[in-house]
Amino acid sequence: MSDTLLRALVALPFGLVLGSFMTVVVARMPAGESVVAPRSRCPRCKAEIRSRDNIPVVSWLLLRGKCRNCGLKISAEYPLTEAVTAALVVGAAAVYESVWVIVLVGLLLSMMPAVALIDLRHRIIPNRLTYPSVLAFSLLVVVARLFGAPVDPLRALMGLAIYGGALFVVAIASRGMGMGDVKLAAVIGVSLGALGLRYVGVAAGAGVLFGGVMGIGALVMGRDRKSAIPFGPSMAAGAVVAAFWGERLAGSYLKLYH
Ligand SMILES: [Zn+2]
Known part of the structure; x- marks a missing residue:
């Protein structure tokens, strides 16, 4: 495996986690809310988003963009932000040594x-x-x-x-x-x-x-x-x-x- 590919692979999970954090930043920071607590909830049924439903990009795809509890549509902006953020982090890992x-x-x-x-x-x-x-x-x-x-x-x-x-x-x-x-x-x-x-x-x-x-x-x-x-x-x-x-x-x- 080339070094570039190895660095990119190692960076991918970090990029996805950062991307997930950034969706919280986008949703909460302008309103002055905390970006660390509480856990995210569905805006309609208020069900807490469980860990297994909070995997960047993957969960949104598995749930087909809907809340598991009430079926409310979840914006594609979330997985897109996560994917773009992760791509930038992976890109940085590929370009720099x-x-x-x-x-x-x-x-x-x-x-x-x-x-x-x-x-x-x-x-x-x-x-x-x-x-x-x-x-x-x-x-x-x-x-x-x-x-x-x-x-x-x-x-x-x-x-x-x-x-x-x-x-x-x-x-x-x-x-x-x-x-x-x-x-x-x-x-x-x-x-x-x-x-x-x-x-x-x-x-x-x-x-x-x-x-x-x-x-x-x-x-x-x-x-x-x-x-x-x-x-x-x-x-x-x-x-x-x-x-x-x-x-x-x-x-x-x-x-x-x-
Ligand atoms: Zn819901």
């Missing part, structure tokens, strides 16, 4: 679908998600460095300051961007910055590009430009692009100028 980097990038990417969904639905990026993440990722980068992982704490700090700082200026100068976006930029900046600032550059560039495409899409669909399209989903997509193709994209972009 250092366990520390896989944990760092995997955790960052696992948050991105949840951030995008919450921002699309509620127009917020919860502080309860961003603040602990900035702290945890900073700490993780320092500890990883101490264990000899190929991460750079100084560049992580610079990534945080540059991406977070740039969006802070935009948020102050314009109305469209909120402080939630600034904090998300800090999260992405600190974790991708640890791998190299070019990754942060690609994340920001791709984020702006996606934001522009969404803006044009909204205009075409006749939405009022002032009814602000959330920028979080574009930033999240930018981070994913940077994590998987950052090295290559930064390389080919720089080649244009040489």
Whole structure:
């Protein structure tokens, strides 16, 4: 078995569990509810979701998307969020070799679908998600460095300051961007910055590009430009692009100028 395949297989259960946790984050965090307790219940019959019915993706398929107790339809958003989150974590494990980097990038990417969904639905990026993440990722980068992982704490700090700082200026100068976006930029900046600032550059560039495409899409669909399209989903997509193709994209972009 190749090392890449082995890493991907080991990462899969972690990705699924993280994905399952993220569906709870999406459902509860915007309302300020706890993401650890109580256990999930069916919104109609209030039956507690049993462990065997709480296996990511699999349970939804086995139950054919219905509550076991009352038959209420369960949104496909849950298994989809779990599957996409798991795919991102598995992807990180396949692309990177250092366990520390896989944990760092995997955790960052696992948050991105949840951030995008919450921002699309509620127009917020919860502080309860961003603040602990900035702290945890900073700490993780320092500890990883101490264990000899190929991460750079100084560049992580610079990534945080540059991406977070740039969006802070935009948020102050314009109305469209909120402080939630600034904090998300800090999260992405600190974790991708640890791998190299070019990754942060690609994340920001791709984020702006996606934001522009969404803006044009909204205009075409006749939405009022002032009814602000959330920028979080574009930033999240930018981070994913940077994590998987950052090295290559930064390389080919720089080649244009040489
Ligand atoms: Zn039910």
